[in-house]
Amino acid sequence: MDKPIAKRDMQTSRPGSLLIIAGLAGTLLSGCFSVGQEFSSSRVPEIKIGQTRKQDISDMMGKPWRTGLEDGYPTWTYGIYKYSLFGASDTQDLLIRFDNQGLVRSYTFSSTRK
Secondary structure (H helix, E strand, O other), X not given: OHHHHHHHHHHHHHHHHHHHHHHHHHHHHHOEEEEEOOOOHHHHHHOOOOOOEHHHHHHXXXXXXXXXXXXXXXXXXXXXXXXXXXXXXXXXEEEEEEOOOOEEEEEEEEEOOO
């Protein structure tokens, strides 16, 4: 009686496993994958140190991809990283550091886009 149950469990999990394997194979065959989320990099020049607030950044860029702390101060990271085995990578990242009042203390923007 245990064998039919084990066989049924194996059969129900097989479609999910096949989808995962097919997805990984498609990624490997295309040679491309992305991490992160798009953001409005054209609005980076609007950021003003000591003036732009967290809410302003949120309105401009949306929800940050990552949040953290640097030297006790809050940081928000926006980034999109597109990698390709057969071509150039396309990456952009924006790290914003805030002071304790929620104003931009500093920021760093990097991009491989031309």
